[in-house]
Amino acid sequence: MPNSVIALIVDIVKSRELSDRVGAQRSIREAFAQAHGTRPMHRPLWPTVGDEFQAVFHTLGDALLTTSLVRLLLPEGVDCRFGLGRGITADVDELAPGAIQDGTAWWNAREAIEETHHREHGTDPYLRSWFVSDEAKAAGEASLVNGFLLLRDASISAMSPRARRLTAxxxxxxxxxxxxxxxxxxxxxxxxxxxxxxxxxxxAAHQELEKGMLR
Structure with a gap:
């Protein structure tokens, strides 16, 4: 049975309101590249359609730290949403010019980013991330991680540009x-x-979460 991974779907907050969408996409790729230097990805970030990107991580801890870093590293006025899904991935067509994937990790990541949109436009306007897993044993893990994401995103959203640079x-x-x-x-x-x-x-929260939990 294939090992589970963490699929990530990224989109740009209020992308249609940006005066320089190409520059915003470039800044996102640069932020991921900088974060990639500290945490290896199973598959590095790649663009898909419109303002959406995807990536795959070996562990949940890597995905959480990378998404924290990306939000902190982005220039003022540019922000992202993240849908994280635990599951498996599989190539649909290995002969296609760009790898096309399917699998439970992607289904869960899509559900997660849709939940992020729903909550962002409801009771949690500061929220930018959500995590979904279809593994029964991960039910408690998902609740713990999403509690962390609620607090993390509220904290980062409230930071000044300098505070973000220092935290990054x-x-x-x-x-x-x-x-x-x-x-x-x-x-x-x-x-x-x-x-x-x-x-x-x-x-400190990232250090505690990674003490053997987020594989």
Whole structure:
């Protein structure tokens, strides 16, 4: 039986309102490329149709950290939604110019991004991500992960551009001293910003989630 993976569907928030859609898509690819340097992907990001992208991850922990980094790294005015689905994938036509895939991971990722849209336009306007799995044993895991995503997305949505840069830096393993140099502020100011914005809490949450749980 094939091993399960995490399929990811990405679309751009309010893409029709952007004055430079090509530039926005380029910034998304660049953010994923930067995140890819820290967490390998089973299949790196590729564009599909319109403003949508897809990728495949080996583990849920990799997918969660990458999507956190992408939102933090995107320029002001550009944002994404993420549908994460656990399951299997299979190539539909291996001879096609671009790989066409099907499978439960993609069905679940599609359900997840549709749920994100529904909640975003309902009670959770800050929400940008959701996770769906069809594995019975993962029912508790899905509730835990979606609780994390609700808090993560609310925290990132409330951050200033500088707070996002600093949080992305610590998630990428950059020292506070180096971040202070880049921002032309003191190391103490970096530390205070990370505490106030929730960046330190986000780093700690990722570290706790990855202690043997999110495979």
């Amino acid at each position: 830096g610590v998630l990428l393993g950059v020292s506070q001293t180096e971040l202070a140099r880049r921002e032309k502020i003191t190391q103490s100011a970096v530390s205070q910003s990370l505490r106030r914005s929730g960046g330190s809490a986000l780093l």
